[in-house]
Amino acid sequence: MPAQLIDGIALSQKLRGEIAARAAALTAKGKQPGLAVILVGEDPASQVYVRNKVKACGDVGFHSVLEKYEADLSEAALLARIAKLNADPAIHGILVQMPLPKHINPHKVIEAISTTKDVDGYSVLSAGELMTGLEGFRPCTPYGCMKLIESTGVDLRGKHAVVIGRSNTVGKPMGLLLLQANATVTICHSATPDLGVHTRQADVVVAAVGRRNTLTADMVKPGAIVIDVGMNRDDAGKLCGDVDFAGVKEVASHITPVPGGVGPMTITMLLMNTVEAAERL
Numbered sequence: 001m002p003a004q005l006i007d008g009i010a011l012s013q014k015l016r017g018e019i020a021a022r023a024a025a026l027t028a029k030g031k032q033p034g035l036a037v038i039l040v041g042e043d044p045a046s047q048v049y050v051r052n053k054v055k056a057c058g059d060v061g062f063h064s065v066l067e068k069y070e071a072d073l074s075e076a077a078l079l080a081r082i083a084k085l086n087a088d089p090a091i092h093g094i095l096v097q098m099p100l101p102k103h104i105n106p107h108k109v110i111e112a113i114s115t116t117k118d119v120d121g122y123s124v125l126s127a128g129e130l131m132t133g134l135e136g137f138r139p140c141t142p143y144g145c146m147k148l149i150e151s152t153g154v155d156l157r158g159k160h161a162v163v164i165g166r167s168n169t170v171g172k173p174m175g176l177l178l179l180q181a182n183a184t185v186t187i188c189h190s191a192t193p194d195l196g197v198h199t200r201q202a203d204v205v206v207a208a209v210g211r212r213n214t215l216t217a218d219m220v221k222p223g224a225i226v227i228d229v230g231m232n233r234d235d236a237g238k239l240c241g242d243v244d245f246a247g248v249k250e251v252a253s254h255i256t257p258v259p260g261g262v263g264p265m266t267i268t269m270l271l272m273n274t275v276e277a278a279e280r281l
């Protein structure tokens with residue numbers, strides 16, 4: 001029997017309804033949630049994501065500002081803009097779209113954002129809170145993946161979860177969230193000699209690599225849950241994930257599509273963190 005589709009658009013709609021209600025309550029108290037999005041440079045994919053984020057803000061009743069700068073913006077000028085937004089009472093969340101041009105140090109930029117406004121969950125403090133099990137902003141993509149897994153109704157306790165990829169924004173925090181949910185966690189990466197040895201043991205696979213067809217049907221245990229974070233293009237220029245969807249959907253019990261899976265949920269969890277930030281401030 002082919003896998004059940006985990007619909008990131010439907011789940012997003014449901015959660016965004018709840019977010020919109022919380023935003024309306026705050027707005028009625030004179031505290032409309034506000035998100036600032038900063039984009040430096042012309043990367044076409046970043047333009048699309050940033051546009052989606054700003055549009056989503058409008059849909060849930062947030063105030064939003066989009067600041068676009070040329071790729072040659074100085075690091076000092078960017079840090080000065082962040083300082084302004086840190087002090088702006090109408091702004092509760094600040095997102096600087098990654099990647100940044102090479103002359104700008106991303107760590108410096110992330111740490112310049114007020115920790116109360118770090119809705120990406122990228123700061124060292126947020127990472128430490130996640131690691132320690134303290135409350136804090138969780139990175140939006142792994143947070144969204146957890147919501148997608150939860151939506152299947154499968155309890156992660158005692159399950160074996162395999163994450164492919166170990167970036168600070170996706171793979172590593174994904175592993176920590178799965179661990180917090182009492183899964184047994186394996187994290188694979190480019191030095192893993194044989195991915196299939198690990199993924200074939202997995203009750204849950206999260207693929208976050210950035211290379212299409214990284215996970216194929218022969219690498220998946222029948223009945224596994226498969227979450228595809230990858231955003232790639234196939235030979236025809238069509239958007240695709242890291243997972244061979246056509247093959248794997250015949251083996252898995254649940255699977256996310258690309259597009260329409262993790263991507264929309266990333267934006268939804270950004271909205272969730274922002275409404276949370278506004279409620280806290």
Ligand SMILES: NC(=O)C1=CN([C@@H]2O[C@H](COP(=O)(O)OP(=O)(O)OC[C@H]3O[C@@H](n4cnc5c(N)ncnc54)[C@H](OP(=O)(O)O)[C@@H]3O)[C@@H](O)[C@H]2O)C=CC1
Pocket residue numbers: 141164165166167168169170171188189190191192195208209210211229230231232262263264266
């Ligand atoms: N849908 C969404 O909302 C989002 C999608 N993405 C997408 O997810 C993908 C991953 O993003 P991100 O984590 O930022 O990417 P990075 O490039 O930062 O990390 C990729 C990870 O994959 C590992 N890797 C590379 N090649 C292999 C391989 N052959 N076998 C096993 N592991 C490998 C790397 O290992 P090593 O550490 O050893 O180099 C690294 O840990 C990209 O396609 C990105 O576009 C990202 C964020 C949000």
Ligand SMILES: Nc1nc(=O)c2c([nH]1)NC[C@@H]1CN(c3ccc(C(=O)N[C@@H](CCC(=O)O)C(=O)O)cc3)C=[N+]21
Pocket residue numbers: 048049052095096097098099120140141231239258259260261262263264266267
């Ligand atoms: N500071 C920062 N925060 C981020 O959260 C961040 C970032 N930088 N840099 C890049 C990655 C990538 N990312 C995506 C967001 C939405 C979709 C998304 O909406 N995807 C749609 C399709 C989009 C399309 O049509 O191209 C989908 O999968 O259905 C994808 C990827 C956030 N990121």
Ligand SMILES: [Mg+2]
Pocket residue numbers: 008257258259260261262263264
């Ligand atoms: Mg997707």
